[in-house]
């Protein structure tokens with residue numbers, strides 16, 4: 001709903017029920033929902049992907065406090081909640097009364113721009129303030145600590161709509177399924193993709209996690225960490241005209257990195273700036289790992305394709321050992337063709 005209703009909303013008397021907050025919008029001559037309890041699984045997932053124990057969290061928009069409660073369950077060091085509707089603020093202050101790590105801000109999230117605080121996680125779920133949305137990406141850059149996790153209400157619920165993606169690259173999505181949404185409301189799907197953007201997420205190097213296996217022929221693999229000079233490696237220059245060739249002389253070496261991408265729950269685990277080969281809109285193209293999206297297809301050693309259905313970024317303090325082969329040839333890792341020859345960040 002557009003921001004032209006914002007003043008009406010801020011002056012409206014809201015109705016609070018167990019399962020929703022509503023108001024009467026005079027411009028639309030209709031009762032509109034601000035928030036509904038069917039969103040609980042989405043809010044839980046949003047907290048899960050974006051908030052780690054000990055984080056300093058900024059949450060924009062309290063609503064029914066569903067997300068706030070999910071954030072609290074993850075033990076943030078601090079939890080700042082900014083809210084602008086006077087009635088919601090009353091509820092928020094009651095809710096926060098016994099929570100010493102919560103700071104309530106009466107106002108709009110953009111008002112915090114000039115404040116000095118920075119955050120490990122920023123969560124955005126507001127209402128009738130889309131005039132402020134174009135400012136959100138810049139706001140986050142200013143308010144983010146290194147590797148800050150940003151998540152927000154995704155209007156489309158899918159993974160392709162640019163609206164509310166703030167034109168960021170490298171947004172990853174986690175699917176929530178089995179939603180029970182009432183009819184004739186603001187959402188009409190039974191699934192929803194929770195977006196996550198990690199700011200300043202560059203890995204210092206490129207590589208694949210050391211437990212990965214590389215094909216030495218069409219039928220045999222070897223753990224990448226055990227590669228040495230003069231090792232056979234199965235290569236493929238171009239998946240659109242595939243020809244599998246065994247080459248020699250590759251050598252792997254390992255380095256440490258923090259922050260890593262995981263495709264399809266462990267199919268491939270690689271750094272964000274590792275070069276990859278994917279089929280998108282019918283063509284094979286080269287993209288860095290952190291530019292891949294759900295729906296891209298990967299080329300398999302058996303000349304089939306596998307679609308990316310799950311993409312996660314682990315920004316935790318975990319240090320991974322990643323390894324790469326010293327060659328310009330593309331090769332198969334865990335049956336998947338990947339591009340060799342990346343760049344350290």
Ligand SMILES: C[S@@+](CC[C@H](N)C(=O)[O-])C[C@H]1O[C@@H](n2cnc3c(N)ncnc32)[C@H](O)[C@@H]1O
Pocket residue numbers: 034035043060061062063064065066067068082083084085088107108109110125126127128129132
């Ligand atoms: C959809 S609800 C949030 C629901 C919440 N995530 C939950 O789990 O219950 C949106 C909330 O954002 C508040 N809001 C709208 N515009 C805002 C702004 N610019 N800054 C802060 N809060 C805002 C509304 O008053 C409302 O309480």
